[in-house]
Amino acid sequence: MLFDLRPKQRREDIFDREREFKELEKSVETYPLSLxxxxxxxxxxxILRAYLNENPGILIDCRELYAESGHITKEDLIRELQSKGSLLQRIISRFKVSLNLKFLRVEPRDASLRDIFRELNEIGEKTGGLVIAFDEAQYLRFYGSRGGKELLALLAHAYDSLPNLRIILTGSEVGL
Incomplete structure (x- = not known):
């Protein structure tokens, strides 16, 4: 619906943003990390939701994670990624590949974000790429006990070593 004030889900509902879509598509094709x-x-x-509606990927709303307790823990992020399991299974089945996602069956306290990112990279390998999008990513500075430094290291690892995983960060505040 064109005049709904909430974020849109489909490209055709967004007016006069074709240039921005093309820039995002080009950025995701070219770079492991896009802002x-x-x-x-x-x-x-x-724009992000409409892009993900057309491409394999998952969306994490960082405001939601932060709003629960005023900080974001590893377990919060793992639980959120695990909650996207049915979406990931649909992506996998759409591409007619079989993968056994181990991170969906592990307790958040026993799971490793590095291993989850590796499994997501494996999905990306089978599907021609997978996007993890963090909306309002400036809230990730409240991740962990060191102001998000652990997560920055993980994103740097994904940038350098996980070629089938693309990351999109959105934000509007200083600090992103």
Missing amino acids: LLGIRRVGKSS
């Missing part, structure tokens, strides 16, 4: 930046309420989430 989608702009002031609040300009349409970043709409």
